[in-house]
Amino acid sequence: MEKSNANYKLRFKKLLEKQKVDIEKQLAAFTKKDTNLKGDYDTQFPDFGTPQNSDELAQEVSLYENRLPVEFTLESKLQEIGTALEKIEKGKYGVCEKCGKAIDPKRLETKPEAKYCVKCKTKTS
Ligand SMILES: [Zn+2]
Known part of the structure; x- marks a missing residue:
């Protein structure tokens, strides 16, 4: 019984860790890890160089605005995964x-x- 329980935990631990890596990769593509706050990411303002005209600037702004909700979703999922992993450690999963x-x-x-x-x-x- 104890052995199957350990397998069960290991299985979900692997699943969660895989998801964590995936999300961190996705976040790394457009955010910068906030070094002051654990688990927090800051969406990077797209850097296409100095905007040549207002169209380019508008494009950058809209891209940035599109990224924010994605960052929020991924970040909160990452936190949930972290909590779940902690629960596995504590045997409360x-x-x-x-x-x-x-x-x-x-x-x-x-x-x-x-x-x-x-x-x-x-x-x-
Ligand atoms: Zn319930």
Whole structure:
């Protein structure tokens, strides 16, 4: 029993770590890691050189504005993954934060960073 539990944890740990690497790669493409704040990324203003005209400047601004929500989404997912990894270390992984019941492993397969079971998730959203 203990052995299968360890395998289960290892499996999700690998899944989460893979996702973490993927997200960090995506973030690295257009952000700079904030060295003062752990886990925070700053979207870089696109650097196409000095804008030659107002069109170029507008393009840079809109690109920057498009990146911000992407940064936010990736950053919060990264935080959820970090929390899930901590839970694995503490042996609290796979337990719903609301009702304390085990989260369906099928749900964890598709969303390994899930904090709540399907029931609680449906209630909150
Ligand atoms: Zn629950």
